[in-house]
Amino acid sequence: MAKETIKIENLKRQFTMGSETVHALKGISFTIEEGEFVTIMGSSGSGKSTMLNILGCLDQPTSGNYEIDGVKVKNLSKNELATIRNEKIGFIFQSYNLLARTSAIENVELPLLYNSKVTSEERRKRAINALEMVGLGDRLFHTPSQLSGGQQQRVAIARSLVNNPVMILADEATGNLDTRTSYEIMTLFQELNKKGITITFVTHEPDIATFSGRTIVLKDGEIMQDYKNHKVQSAADQLAKLPLENHLS
Numbered sequence: 001m002a003k004e005t006i007k008i009e010n011l012k013r014q015f016t017m018g019s020e021t022v023h024a025l026k027g028i029s030f031t032i033e034e035g036e037f038v039t040i041m042g043s044s045g046s047g048k049s050t051m052l053n054i055l056g057c058l059d060q061p062t063s064g065n066y067e068i069d070g071v072k073v074k075n076l077s078k079n080e081l082a083t084i085r086n087e088k089i090g091f092i093f094q095s096y097n098l099l100a101r102t103s104a105i106e107n108v109e110l111p112l113l114y115n116s117k118v119t120s121e122e123r124r125k126r127a128i129n130a131l132e133m134v135g136l137g138d139r140l141f142h143t144p145s146q147l148s149g150g151q152q153q154r155v156a157i158a159r160s161l162v163n164n165p166v167m168i169l170a171d172e173a174t175g176n177l178d179t180r181t182s183y184e185i186m187t188l189f190q191e192l193n194k195k196g197i198t199i200t201f202v203t204h205e206p207d208i209a210t211f212s213g214r215t216i217v218l219k220d221g222e223i224m225q226d227y228k229n230h231k232v233q234s235a236a237d238q239l240a241k242l243p244l245e246n247h248l249s
C-alpha cells in the first residue's frame with residue numbers, strides 16, 4: 001500500500017464570532033497518498049482557506065485528527081508546528097512571497113537557514129540544484145524585480161523544494177499569471193509530480209483540476225465530491241495549442 005502523506009479524519013473547524021458560531025469545516029475526512037497530485041476546489045466561502053491553513057499547520061482544527069507524514073499534528077506547540085511546516089511542507093502562494101532586493105539563490109536558500117545541519121556550501125549547492133530543476137539555472141543572481149511573474153513563481157517553487165518536503169502545498173499558485181505562464185507553471189508542477197513529488201493545489205479555478213489526478217470539491221465546509229481524474233490533461237499540450245499572439249515573454 002502506498003504511504004499516506006496526509007490523513008484527515010472528521011476534521012472540524014469552527015469560529016466563534018460574538019454569539020454566533022461559523023462552521024467553516026464540518027467533518028472532513030480524506031487521505032492523500034505519496035505521489036498524488038490533488039486539487040482542492042470550491043467557491044468562495046466553501047472552506048478552502050480554512051483547510052489550507054490546517055493542512056499547512058498554520059491553524060489547528062477544533063476537533064478531528066490530522067496527520068502529516070505519520071506525525072499527529074494535534075496538541076503540538078507553536079514551535080513544533082513551525083518545525084513541521086519547515087521540514088515537511090513546501091508552500092507556494094499566489095503572490096510568490098519572495099524577499100525583494102534579494103537574489104533568487106538567496107531566496108531559495110532561506111528555508112535551509114533554519115536547518116543547522118546544512119553547511120553554507122551545501123545550502124548553495126541545493127539552492128542551485130532546485131533552481132536548475134525549475135529552469136532558472138541562468139537566473140541565480142537576479143532579484144525578483146528583474147524577473148517576470150512566471151520566473152518569480154519558479155523561484156518560489158524552487159524554494160518550496162529545497163528542503164525535500166513530503167508535500168507541496170500551493171495556494172492559488174497561478175492566480176496572478178496570464179494563460180500562457182499558468183500553463184508553463186502547471187507543466188512544471190506536472191513534471192515535478194512525475195518525479196514523485198506530492199502536490200496539493202488549493203484553488204477556485206476548475207481549470208486547474210483538469211491537470212491533476214484527483215479533485216476534492218468543498219462546499220459549505222463539506223466534501224461534495226472526491227474523484228480521480230482518468231483523463232488528466234497535459235499542460236504542455238495546452239501550452240503548445242495556444243495561438244502565437246498570446247506569447248508575451
Ligand SMILES: Nc1ncnc2c1ncn2[C@@H]1O[C@H](COP(=O)(O)OP(=O)(O)OP(=O)(O)O)[C@@H](O)[C@H]1O
Nearest residue numbers: 015022024042043044045046047048049050051204
Ligand atoms: N477567522 C475567521 N473567523 C470567523 N469566520 C471565519 C474565519 N475564517 C473563515 N471564516 C468563515 O468560514 C467560512 C469558510 O471560509 P474560507 O476562508 O475557508 O473560505 P474559502 O473557500 O477560502 O473562500 P475564498 O475563496 O473567498 O477565500 C466562511 O463562511 C468564512 O466567513
